[in-house]
Amino acid sequence: MESTAVTTESASSAHLIGKLTWWVWIFPAVMVAALIRHSLYWLDFSHVMAGALWTGTDIFMGFILGPILRxxxxxxxxxxxxWLIPKTILYVPLLALTTGIAGWFLASWQHMLAPYSPYRPWVFLACSVIALLTIQGFGILLPNSIRAYGELQKSSPDMDKVFRLNRRNNRLAGFQGVLQVAIILVMAHLTVG
Known part of the structure; x- marks a missing residue:
């Protein structure tokens, strides 16, 4: 009996690994290469692309897919x-981490964190929102996704629980999308001055 459980668990893990969105590793890889080479261009690229994909995903999940699922x-x-959970379980956290880390280094390299910088309060405002998004993402969204995926792997999953977790995640993703648009407004201010 124990052998069957282990086999089922490893088959479930292999099934999940096969569904993950592996190409998203491009963005943290570009970010790391940019940090090593001290390339402002590629660091900015990884920050902007990861941020755009992350924001677009959250807005799509919260305001388009969520209502459709209902x-x-x-x-x-x-x-x-x-199908959705395995595609987003790696995708969204990697985009979020890349966006935040690359943004911090961009602000640092451009001296926006210096005590004399007029941009410093704006950067700290963006960092505060990123901190909130990170806590929600890694403290609520990711654990809910893992719980829902685990429930779906059971022979008789509690679909009410799965739907409840997914509904909560979609609503929170919409809220995150709104906060990310607020950060984009801050970024526009930092860019234009």
Whole structure:
């Protein structure tokens, strides 16, 4: 019996690994290379691209996909969620980390964190919002996704629990999208001055 459980668990892990969005590693890799080479251009590229994809994903999840899922039949919702969670479980956290870390280094390299910099309060405002997004992302969204995916792997999953976790994540993703638009407003101020 124990052998069957281990085999099922490893098959489930292999199934998850096969569904992950591996190409997203490009952005942290570009960021690390930019940090090593001290390339402002590539650091900015990784920050902007990861931030745009992260923000777009959150806005899509919260304001487009979430309402659509609410109108689907339970078996249709289950099918979508079963594919959605593995695609986002690596994608969103890597984009979030890349955006925040690259942004911090950009601000540092451009002396925006210096005590005399007029941009310093704006950078700290953006950092405060990033801190909130990170706490929500790694403290609520990611654990909910892992719990929902684990539930879906059971022979008789509690679909009400899965739908509840997914609904909570979609709403929070929408809230995160709004906060990210606020950060974009701050970034526009920092760019234009």
């Amino acid at each position: 109108h689907l039949a339970p078996d249709q919702r289950r099918a979508v969620i079963s």
